[in-house]
Amino acid sequence: MTDLRAFRRACYEAARRVGGELTEFRISDEPTPNFHQAIITYSSRNVAVVCLRDAPLLALAVPRIIEFSPAREAGPLTFVDDPDLVAALRASPGFRLLTATELGGPIDAAQWPRISRYDMRYWQPETLGEGLFNYWD
Structure with a gap:
C-alpha cells in the first residue's frame, strides 16, 4: 500500500515549489480506480498527480x-508532462515518477510484474499507462 501521508506531503511540497495550490485530494477507497489523485491548481489549469x-x-x-453518479469514468487517463512539476516531484523521496512518454509506450510485462497476466489478457491495455493506472475491477 502507498503511504498516503507521504503522498500528500510530496504533493504539497511540489505544489509549493511550482507556485501552484494543492486544492483537492481524491482518495480511491473503492475497488476502482486503482489510483489516488492530488489536484494542483494553477491560474489557468489543473493537473492531477496520480498515485x-x-x-x-x-x-x-x-x-x-472519482464518483459513481451519474456514471463513473472508466477510460484511460490522459497523461501530461509539466517540466517544473516533474522536477519538483522527482525530488520526493520514496516515489518514482513516470513521464507521459513512458506511459504512452508499450507494456513490457517482464518489467511490470504488478500487472496481472490475467488482466493483461482480459483488458488488453494498449499502453503502459492503461496497464498501470486503470478502472479495472
Whole structure:
C-alpha cells in the first residue's frame, strides 16, 4: 500500500515549489480506480498527480472525477508532462515518477510484474499507462 501521508506531503511540497495550490485530494477507497489523485491548481489549469494505491508510482494527468453518479469514468487517463512539476516531484523521496512518454509506450510485462497476466489478457491495455493506472475491477 502507498503511504498516503507521504503522498500528500510530496504533493504539497511540489505544489509549493511550482507556485501552484494543492486544492483537492481524491482518495480511491473503492475497488476502482486503482489510483489516488492530488489536484494542483494553477491560474489557468489543473493537473492531477496520480498515485497507485499499491505501489509508490506517480504520474501527471488530466484530473478525473472519482464518483459513481451519474456514471463513473472508466477510460484511460490522459497523461501530461509539466517540466517544473516533474522536477519538483522527482525530488520526493520514496516515489518514482513516470513521464507521459513512458506511459504512452508499450507494456513490457517482464518489467511490470504488478500487472496481472490475467488482466493483461482480459483488458488488453494498449499502453503502459492503461496497464498501470486503470478502472479495472
